[in-house]
Structures are given as C-alpha cells and as structure tokens.
Amino acid sequence: MPSADLQTVFVVAADRARAAQLAPLLRQATVIHVADAETLLREAHVHPPDVALLYTDLPGVPPAQVLPLLRQRAELGGTQWLAVGTQGLGAMLGAGADALISDLTPPEALALQVEVLLARARQHHTLQGRVNALQRRMDTWEHEERVRDQLVHMLVHDLKNPIAAVMGLLDIVQEDTRVPDDSRELIKVARDETQHLLHLAVNMLDVRKIQAGKMHLRRELMFTPMFQEVIDLARGDVGSGLRDRRFHCEVEGSLSPASADPEILRRVLANLISNAMKHTTKGGTIGVTVRSAPDAVHVRVQDDGEGIPADDIPNLFAAFEQSRLTLHGRFDTGMGLAFCKLAIEEHGGTIGVESERGHGSTFTFTLPLAQDDDDDFAELLT
Known part of the structure; x- marks a missing residue:
C-alpha cells in the first residue's frame, strides 16, 4: 500500500x-x-x-x-x-x-514528464479540496437559510393575528367616549407602535418571499387617480405621527399608465413615508411627487430631515441595515427599505437615494410604463 x-x-x-x-x-x-x-x-x-x-x-x-x-x-x-x-x-x-x-x-526524460504530471495532479487535488470546502460551506449556508426561512415564516404567521387583534381592541378603546383625553393620546401611541410592529413582521415575510421568487405581482394599469388613491392609503398606513409633519403630494394630471401592483406599491410608499417620518422632527416637511418620463413613471419621496451619512448609503437597502443616525429611539430591522428595493426591482424598475447630512433625503423609484401588448392596455385603447 x-x-x-x-x-x-x-x-x-x-x-x-x-x-x-x-x-x-x-x-x-x-x-x-x-x-x-x-x-x-x-x-x-x-x-x-x-x-x-x-x-x-x-x-x-x-x-x-x-x-x-x-x-x-x-x-x-x-x-x-x-x-x-x-x-x-x-x-x-x-x-x-x-x-x-x-x-x-530515456528514463531520465520520462521521469521529468512524470514529474510534470504529478505537479498537475497536486494542483488538481488542491483545487478539489477548495471546491469541497466551499461546497460544505454552501451546504451549511443553504441549511441555515432554510431554517431562517422557516423561523421567519413561523414567527410572522404566529404574530400577525394577535397583533391585528391588539390593534382592533385599541381602535375600540380609542373611540370610547369615556376614555380621558390624556389616556386617549397614550392609546394612540400604543396603536401606532403596534401597527409599526405589524409592518416589521410583514416586511420580513415579504422580503423572504421575493428573494425566494414566491411573490407574484398582480399588475394593473395605474393612472393619476389610482396613484393618488394609493398614496392616500399609504399615508393612513403610516399612522398618526404623520399629523405632526407637513405633508404634500403632487401627482401629474395626465400620467401615462404604469404597470404595477397597487397593493405592493402602497406598501413601498408606506415604508418610504414612514422612513422619512423617522428622520424628521415635528413640523418637518415630507413630500411625494409623481411624474411622467418617456419610458417610466418616476416617484419621489422627499424630506427635510437629518439626512443620511454618506457611509451608510451603500448598504441602506440591505436587510438588517439602517442609518446609524436617527431622530427616534424605535428599533428597526431595516427590512422596510430592503422590501422597497426588492419590490421595485421585481416590477422592473429601479430605486435610489440622494442625501446630504443635515439637508434631508430624496428617495426616487421608477415604474415601467404599460406596454402596447398588455391585454388591459390594448382593451383600453379599443
């Protein structure tokens, strides 16, 4: 041997x-x-x-x-x-x-040829060892991803129902005329924080769905009135804290129809408006603007808040990342912006941010226009 x-x-x-x-x-x-x-x-x-x-x-x-x-x-x-x-x-x-x-x-020349081949064999075994090590790491990573997916799915589904029940009960208590005004304000804060918790849970689930290719868009033709309606719904999703900011919305009157999922777009806008609210003080300004472009609809969410440090911007849309400098003490997973990026890219659009420390931030994303071969669009034209 x-x-x-x-x-x-x-x-x-x-x-x-x-x-x-x-x-x-x-x-x-x-x-x-x-x-x-x-x-x-x-x-x-x-x-x-x-x-x-x-x-x-x-x-x-x-x-x-x-x-x-x-x-x-x-x-x-x-x-x-x-x-x-x-x-x-x-x-x-x-x-x-x-x-x-x-x-x-001659034997000496033959031996030299064999030495060359032995060197090739050594190189092959070295590379194969590296490949095997990487494969083991990949297998471990895939196993951890499956466990993480199962855990997220389990947690979100187990949390959604009780959180929604708490929100419903808080709404009932808040509308009760017997509740003193000072207590009503505390209930409003509790309701907003509960809604924020629900958004965190749903964002975590949806990020995993998009990454796994399991989220299917229900596209519709979106004209000016629907954009306005979706923005109004997104404002309501953000909570009462938006009342302390100056909010303005401007939607171009004759938008070319975009192809988008209204419910997912509502979630994207709610996340971006909520993000703007977190980084502005009471009395700050938040604006949403929707404009047409030759090949897409451009949506902009702008605030005059604290801005984002330049070092934070490259990783801002990654899960579990958020700006280190915020004006609030609320915990955030960073899943909101990660969801926005994945959802917009799933539509075939792009999303980005421009910000200067102390001068606010502007998030801009695009949505593709409806194509002539779109069935709904063709039916509308006829």
Whole structure:
C-alpha cells in the first residue's frame, strides 16, 4: 500500500523492469507495477494513482479500451494518464490520454514528464479540496437559510393575528367616549407602535418571499387617480405621527399608465413615508411627487430631515441595515427599505437615494410604463 505522504505512480506494463527503472528517479512518489488491464481496473479503484503510465504494448485488453472506463470514475478525476509507446498513441489520445511519449525515451526524460504530471495532479487535488470546502460551506449556508426561512415564516404567521387583534381592541378603546383625553393620546401611541410592529413582521415575510421568487405581482394599469388613491392609503398606513409633519403630494394630471401592483406599491410608499417620518422632527416637511418620463413613471419621496451619512448609503437597502443616525429611539430591522428595493426591482424598475447630512433625503423609484401588448392596455385603447 502506498504511503499517504507520497504521490502514487502506476506503471502499467508487462515488463516489471520498466517500473523498477523509473522508481529511483521519482523520490517524491511511490511507483507501483501493474501487469495488465484487469489488475489496473481493480487496483485503480482501491488505490487511485496520481499518474498512470499506460504502455501501448500491454498484452491482453488494449489500454485504449480500458482508459475510457477509468476516466468515468469519480475517484480518478485527478489522475493524469500518460500513454507510452511507439504504436497506438493516436488511439490512446482519442481514448483520453493526457500526454503521449515514446517508449524509446530515456528514463531520465520520462521521469521529468512524470514529474510534470504529478505537479498537475497536486494542483488538481488542491483545487478539489477548495471546491469541497466551499461546497460544505454552501451546504451549511443553504441549511441555515432554510431554517431562517422557516423561523421567519413561523414567527410572522404566529404574530400577525394577535397583533391585528391588539390593534382592533385599541381602535375600540380609542373611540370610547369615556376614555380621558390624556389616556386617549397614550392609546394612540400604543396603536401606532403596534401597527409599526405589524409592518416589521410583514416586511420580513415579504422580503423572504421575493428573494425566494414566491411573490407574484398582480399588475394593473395605474393612472393619476389610482396613484393618488394609493398614496392616500399609504399615508393612513403610516399612522398618526404623520399629523405632526407637513405633508404634500403632487401627482401629474395626465400620467401615462404604469404597470404595477397597487397593493405592493402602497406598501413601498408606506415604508418610504414612514422612513422619512423617522428622520424628521415635528413640523418637518415630507413630500411625494409623481411624474411622467418617456419610458417610466418616476416617484419621489422627499424630506427635510437629518439626512443620511454618506457611509451608510451603500448598504441602506440591505436587510438588517439602517442609518446609524436617527431622530427616534424605535428599533428597526431595516427590512422596510430592503422590501422597497426588492419590490421595485421585481416590477422592473429601479430605486435610489440622494442625501446630504443635515439637508434631508430624496428617495426616487421608477415604474415601467404599460406596454402596447398588455391585454388591459390594448382593451383600453379599443
């Protein structure tokens, strides 16, 4: 059995002297003589060689018939096959030999050729080791992703119903005329924070859905009135804190129809308006503008708040990232902006941000226009 510290060279030849002649010249390898093709098939499976010399004058089954079978074995993927002879080299090349050499070559030159092939084999094994390590890491990562997905899905579904129930109860209490005004204000804050918690949970679930390709858009043609309606709904989703800011909305009067999912767009706008609110003080200004462009509808959400540090902008749309400088103490997962980016890109649009510290931020995204071959659009035109 060859040493684990040495590379292995098989000399497949009828004459044992050929292996004996080569062995002293290969100090860093164990040379093993193999007498025939049948033995090679058996021994190569048990002890895969790094290099195998196949002499073409081998009696019995020709090596050109055996080599294709050997090359199909996974454990021999790194083996280098050297055909040695004066005849039949063309057949060996066609059978998959890595190199050819005459059997009249001096032993020293033959040894040099074998050393080159041993170096290739070492390189292959090194690369294969790296690939295997990366595959193990990938398998571990995929397992962790599956566990994370299952956990997020379970948590969100388990949380949504009780959170919605709490919000409903708070609405009932808030409308009760027996509740004092000071307590009513506290209930309003509790209701807003509960709604924020619900948004966090839903954003986490939807980000995972989009990443897994499981969210399917329900596109509609969106004209000016629908944009205005979606923005109004998004304002309501943000909560009562928006009352403390100056909010203005401007939608171009004759927009070319965009192709978008109104419910997803509502969520995107609610996240962006909520983000603007977090970064502005009471009395600050938040604006939403919708404009036509030749190839898309451009939507802009702008605020005059604290702005975003330049170092934070590159990772702003990544999950679990948010600006380090905020005017509020509320915990945020960063899933809101991650959802916005994924949702807009799922529509075929783009999203970006411009900001200067102390001078507010402007988030802009695009939505593709409806195409002439869109069924709803074609029906509308007719």
